[in-house]
Amino acid sequence: xxxVAVARVKGPRGARGQMWVEPYREGLEEKTAGEPVWAGSSxxxxxxxxxxxxFTYAKGSVLALDGVKTPEEAEGLRGLExxxxxxxxxxxxxxxxxxxEVLGLSVTDARRGRIGTVVGVDAGKAYWVIRARGEGGExxxxxxxxLGVAVDRSGGAVRVDLPDGYPGLGEGSDAD
Numbered sequence: 001x002x003x004v005a006v007a008r009v010k011g012p013r014g015a016r017g018q019m020w021v022e023p024y025r026e027g028l029e030e031k032t033a034g035e036p037v038w039a040g041s042s043x044x045x046x047x048x049x050x051x052x053x054x055f056t057y058a059k060g061s062v063l064a065l066d067g068v069k070t071p072e073e074a075e076g077l078r079g080l081e082x083x084x085x086x087x088x089x090x091x092x093x094x095x096x097x098x099x100x101e102v103l104g105l106s107v108t109d110a111r112r113g114r115i116g117t118v119v120g121v122d123a124g125k126a127y128w129v130i131r132a133r134g135e136g137g138e139x140x141x142x143x144x145x146x147l148g149v150a151v152d153r154s155g156g157a158v159r160v161d162l163p164d165g166y167p168g169l170g171e172g173s174d175a176d
Contacts, residue, residue, distance in 0.1 A: 001085050001086075002043075002085070002086040003038055003043035003046060003083035003084065003085060003086070004025075004027075004043075004083060004084060004085070004086050004089045004100070005024060005043070005081040005082070005083055005100075006023060006024055006025050006026075006027045006028060006081075006082055006083065006084050006089060007021040007022060007023045007024060007028060007061070007063065007081065007082040008021065008022045008024070008079070008080070008081050008082070008123075009021055009039070009063070009074075009077045009078055009079065009080050009081075009082065010022055010060075010078065011074070011075065011078050012071035012072075012074035012075050012078075013062055013074070014071070015070075015071060016064070016069065017064065017065075017068040017069040017070050017071065017073055017074050018062050018063070018064045018074065019062065019063050019064070019065075019068070019074045019077060020060050020061070020062060021054075021060075021061050021062070021063045021082065022061070023056075023061050024123060025089055025090075026089065026090050027084045027088050027089040027090065028051075028054040028063065028082070028084070029054060030088065030090075031051045031054065031084075031088075032051070033050075033051060033052055033053065033066075034050050034051065034066070035050070035051045036048040036049065036050060036051065037049060037050075037051045037065065037082055037083065037084060038082070038083040038084070039065075039077055039080045039081070039082055039083070040080055040081065040083070041079075041080060041081065042081075043083050043100065046081075046083050049065045049066070049067060049068070050065060050066035050067060051065060051066070052064040052065055052066050063082065101151070101153075102118045102121060102130065102151060102158055103118055103119070103120070103121070104117060104118060105117070105118045105151075105156055105157055105158050106118075106156065106157040106158070107130070107132045107134070107141070107157070107158050107160060108152075108155075108157045108158070108159050108160070109159075109160050109161065109162050110148060110159070110160070110161040111161070112162075112169070114157075115132070115134045115135075115160075115162075115169055116132035116133050116134030116135075116139065117132060117133055117134075118130055118131070118132050118158055119131050119132060119133050119138065121143075127142050127143050127144050128142075128143040129141070129142050129143065130142075130143055130149070130158060132158075134168070134169060135169075136168050136169050137168060138168065139166070139167060139168025139169060140168070141158075141160055141162070147160055147161060147162060148160050148161030148162075
């Protein structure tokens with residue numbers, strides 16, 4: 001079973017073990033009390049915890065898990081990600097991707113060919129930032145349509161169309 005990160009625990013809320021969370025994608029809304037969710041710093045090391053409730057209101061999103069009963073227990077989960085099985089996470093759109101599915105993929109530019117390998121993905125408020133390593137060192141590509149970012153699952157690549165002088169690409173870039 002492949003686990004996908006859907007939220008990050010921001011800290012405790014109130015005295016009953018509830019937690020503020022920052023949702024990345026949908027899925028928690030559909031969970032039923034008692035079903036497992038996983039918490040951890042990575043999918044590989046995540047531990048299963050029984051789901052209790054999830055809701056969003058004007059102040060933010062709140063998650064409660066059975067077995068997390070005090071603010072101190074909730075504090076112990078701060079910074080961890082909440083994972084769900086891939087099949088429980090609705091696809092946002094055809095261009096959507098899971099961050100862990102692009103790690104290690106080639107980064108291929110429309111004019112330059114292969115320019116690097118994905119080494120990380122960082123969450124931003126409006127879009128993801130793909131971190132890649134190429135001949136000129138590490139560079140970042142915001143996952144926005146204006147840069148032609150698309151995940152080619154069958155080709156095993158993240159396709160981009162970066163402008164001339166893009167920082168971090170080596171010869172002819174602004175970074176040199």
